[in-house]
Each structure stands twice: as structure tokens, then as C-alpha cells.
Amino acid sequence: MTGLLPEGFHDTLPPRADAAAALEATVLRVSAGYGYERVDPPLAEFARSLGERLKAGGLTDAVRFVDPVSQETLAIRPDLTAQVARIAATRMGHHPRPVRLSYAGPVLKLRGDQLAPARERRQIGCELIGLDSVAAATEILGVAAEALGAAGMTGVSIDVTLPDLVDVLAAGPLPVPPEQTAALKDRLDAKDAGAVAALAPAYLPLVEAAGPFEAALARLRAIDSTGALSSRLDGIASIAATLGDTVTLTLDPTERHGFEFQSWFGFSLFVAGASREVGRGGTYALIGADGREEVATGFSLYADVLAEQLPAPERRRLFLPHGTPTDVGRELRAEGWVTVAGLEPGDSPEAQLCTHVWREGDVAPA
């Protein structure tokens, strides 16, 4: 079937598509239990308005087209978070904060990349708008972890990062010439100890302060002689204490890739079996309609990567031979059966992938 679809696009077939839809419904059900209410923004928007709320360069990846109605360029969303931020800042701008919003839907990119060749993805998430406190981060991580568990994921692991760590240290206890900050961040991100030692040796311990949460936190506390990081470190310690043993926590304080727009707290989500992250999130600032910044905390899950982790779903289908009265089917469906009616005399339970068959007034194995 190669060549049927463009590279980076795929069909999801039975019974996987039902399983993927159920996974998504589970995540949204768990989120709804914490008061997150769904918003559903459109697939396409004015490119300029979408671009303003996306992280730098985000819109270069978007599919664009000229709108024959407005003569303006529209873009298919490459990400849902920016749309949710727009809704929170405009249509829901009058709503008292915090506002809890959830969303689920497809996003489209013009090009895939090597790590993630898919050009269409399903994104599910929650945004807590108006707060970026420790309490906010604790709630968001708790919802994400519970949703992953409810969706059948095991071995949930959260890699915590502190996106503005170098900025805080450079502005305080460990000064770095402004023109070297970007290079330092880049080399820390690459865990390039040699280059870090050459650029700013005081930052060298950060290269090693990555790994299991408690040990890494202790190493960071040891570096933080002036206490410039103490509120951040106390914050992530409190988050870790609340999450407890339900998840595995690691700390990678200088991981920056993809966290360029996060403020003090960021995280990546992993589950057993998945070779890459299944979601991420953190604290960030969004731009309101009046240009004021507003803080927020949220997470996004990549539904496709999660759905790949599900075991092959089992079918349980009851074949109703040709001529079975319709009220028999109605009663069996009311009992929870999936019934598949034989609409012609020649149809069979085998052809209809049925596990059971209605025979002599009873359910029998097919």
C-alpha cells in the first residue's frame, strides 16, 4: 500500500482507531474530573494571528493557504496550545482566573523531522491559565500522571527541567557576560563539559546535576550557595513530594530543547515502552488581547505515540444469523453486546470477525 498516502500521514484502522479514541476520551474524562472544560478551536486561522502566539519559528512549519474570502493567508494549526491561549486571552478574557481548559484535536505540520516523521498528530492537553505557582504545577502534573495511568500506561516517568535556571544564575550568583549566555546554554544543553569548563567553569556542576530526582536536587542545592535558586528548588521538591511514588522523577536542570518559552518549570513525560516522550508541559506566559502577559501552566500529550503503546485490542462481537428478529439484537445490545447482523443468508460469524454467535436462543462461542 506504499504510495497511497503522502509521507508522514497514515490511516488508523480497526480495531486500533476505536482504542485510540477511547484513550483520548479517558484523558479528557480524567481532566474533566479536575474541572478542565473543553474548548474546540478551528483547524485554520489567520496566519498572522496564530503566529503571534506561537513560539518563535513555530509557524514556519505550518501549512498555509490564501483565503479566497478575506484574501489573507490562513494557516492550519501546527499546535493547539497557541489557540487555547488566544481563547483564554480574548473570548474568555473576562472569566475570573484561573481558567481550566482542555482540548483534543489534530495538528498539521508542513514537514516532519527525523525524530518525529509524522506530519499530522493528535494533541490532547490541559491548560491552567492565570497561575504558574507550585500549586498550579502540582495540579497539572497530577492530572497528566493520573490521565496516563487511567489510559493504561505504565512506568510513567517525568523529567523535570528548570528552563530559566541559567538566566537566574547568570543574573545573580554566577555572572556570565551577556554575549556568552546563549553559547553557555547551548553547551549545557549538549552536556558538553569541556566547552562549559572553557566558557564558565562555575557552571560545570550543572552538567552532572542530571539524573534521579533526589540526588540531582541535592547537587543543585550544593551549587546554590547564595539561595538564588531556593524558591525554585523548594518548589520542585514540593511537587515531587506530592506526586510521591506514583511516578518516577528525574531532573535535567539545563535541558532546553523545546522549552524556549517555558518560564521556571518544565517537564517531559515518558511511559514504559515508548522510545520517545509522550508529552510535555510547564509554566509559561501568554500574551493577552491587550498585550499584557499572563502566566499559565499546562501539559500536552501526543495521542498517537500513546496509542502505539496500547496492546492490540481484542474484539468481542456477537453474530446474529440472517433472519434473527430485530428485538433480539436490541436486547443483546442493551446488555452490552456488539451485535453484527447477517444481512444475507450466506454471511457468517467468521467473515464478520465475530467471537460469538446467537444460536438456539443463546449466546455461543463462534
Add this chain to the structure above:
Amino acid sequence: MTGLLPEGFHDTLPPRADAAAALEATVLRVSAGYGYERVDPPLAEFARSLGERLKAGGLTDAVRFVDPVSQETLAIRPDLTAQVARIAATRMGHHPRPVRLSYAGPVLKLRGDQLAPARERRQIGCELIGLDSVAAATEILGVAAEALGAAGMTGVSIDVTLPDLVDVLAAGPLPVPPEQTAALKDRLDAKDAGAVAALAPAYLPLVEAAGPFEAALARLRAIDSTGALSSRLDGIASIAATLGDTVTLTLDPTERHGFEFQSWFGFSLFVAGASREVGRGGTYALIGADGREEVATGFSLYADVLAEQLPAPERRRLFLPHGTPTDVGRELRAEGWVTVAGLEPGDSPEAQLCTHVWREGDVAPA
């Protein structure tokens, strides 16, 4: 907020978006009970491949863009049925017939029209591939009617049409010169009695054979002196008998608009309160990978039009004041409550749109 979004696109906000998602889940749950399994095709495909399976002109309405990977033109789907037909004919071509498939997702059009200005819609549907018999049409209409009822719609009404009626009559008992057939169909569609009388007076009774099902059927039987229509008329009579009193049936035998690709049977769905149709379907032929035609029967629902009919959803949210222990929230959610945690001392049930509040160890009205 005018100008935030391009014409024909809209945001769905809380609590409507959750209600719309629940409606969609209900339709798919009812369909699943009859053995319809979900497929999830991608948003974009090669334009040429999508165009081959769409009805004439369908792809002129599609958003297109050049794929930087393949250098070919891709199109965002303006309709999901053509994709489901592709899947049935190719990836699921080896599967014994009939195959029951369901789907739900957004579709995009480059332009809206006066009757339906929306350019993005959500389409939900079921396709029974491999059969276009009376039994197939009966099942499809039954699933559609049950799904609409389960989704809370009342006053479900089905307008039945016979898309190939004029062709059958013209080829048999009521000959029409081939060059006049198109004009005759057009004038019948417009219920233009004067023009029909001038073109082919024998067809005049068809103009009046529209209305409540039983009376209209009797008028058609009276026209059908040679019995050329008898299998069709017996078929729709049988479908009507099975559906019984659960729905209101009307018959508009020469309605053609939008049924250009249906074969012997077509229908439009209406519900109380909706000013336009909420779905449609019928029997049709699809083109397999090897070029052979295959018959099928299906329906599509327009989820947005349906969701507009839902009453404003009521919220039931329980506020947990700042400092409420986390296990209290867990227990209340397990009981089915939506809990909204006060993450700061100043937060209030009013600000969080809560109907209830946790007070002195108990649930109280807010």
C-alpha cells in the same frame, strides 16, 4: 470579537464543546453496538487520489497546498466518505464483505455557501460496504435514527428519495429522448409542473408524489403500471415498516440535489428545531483499487448542526477550598464529582463557576 477568526470558522467554548464531544461519542457508541468499527484517515491526502473518489466537483472546494516532500499537490479533505471508501477498497480490500466502518472528524472547505457558511465542519458517519440491499438500507437508517435519539434529538424525520427514479422510468415505461433527460430531472427537482408538462407530461404525477410517506408511495404505485419500480417501492415500503413509528417518514421521489452519486435509495435526516438537514445518506457505488465498482450504503451526520440543537449544558462543579486535603478530592471524584481546587486562598466557588462547595466535611450548595 469579530475579526478574530476568518469567516466560516469558529471556536466552541465551554460548556458547549464538552456537550458536542459527548454527542459525537454517543453516535459512535450506538454505531459500535451494531458492529461499526472506527477508521481514522488523515486530514490531508494527495489531491489526485482524493479527487478520484469524490463526487464530481467535490475537490474544487478543497484547500490545497504543495507538499515540499513529494512536490505533489495535497488537499485537506472536504469530506470523509471518500477517504473511508479508499480505505475499504485498498487497505481493507481483502476483508470479507460487508465491512462496517464508522468515522468522525473535521472536514474543511475553501469556501462556504449561503445555506452552510461554515468552512469547517465535523462529520460523523457509518458506511456498510459491500451491500446496497433493502436490508442494508434498513440497518443504516435504523442506526442513524437510534443514534439521533440517543444523542437527545427529538422529532427525527427522514425524507426518502429515489435518486435513479427518472432513469429507470425513462429507460422503460415512460421513454424520454436522452437529450431531454437532464432537463426533465432538473425541472422535477424544482417541482416546476409547467415545464414538466411541456417536456414529458407522463412525469407530471411525480411532481405531486411528494409528502407523507404512505400517500406518496400510493401515488407512485399508481404511476407504475408496468411494475418497473415495484422492487424499489417494495423496498422502501419494507424499510418504512421496520422503522415503524419511531420516526416520521416523508417521500420526495425526485429530489436530486446532493444525491448525484446515490444509486436507488437516498435520504435526508431532520430533527425538531433544526432549520436544515442534520445528515444524509443512501446507497452508492465506490471505485475499488482495481477499478471495479463496489456497492455500499451509509449515512453522514453534521455534528455541528446537531450540537446547536442541544440545550445549554448545566454545570455541576464542586469547589474544594484552598488547603482541602488531596485525598478528599480523590474520593469525591471517584464518586463522580467534578472537583475544582482552590489553588490560592482568595479563590472562590463563584469565580470557578461552582454549584457546590466542600464545607465542614460535606458537600453544600455554593
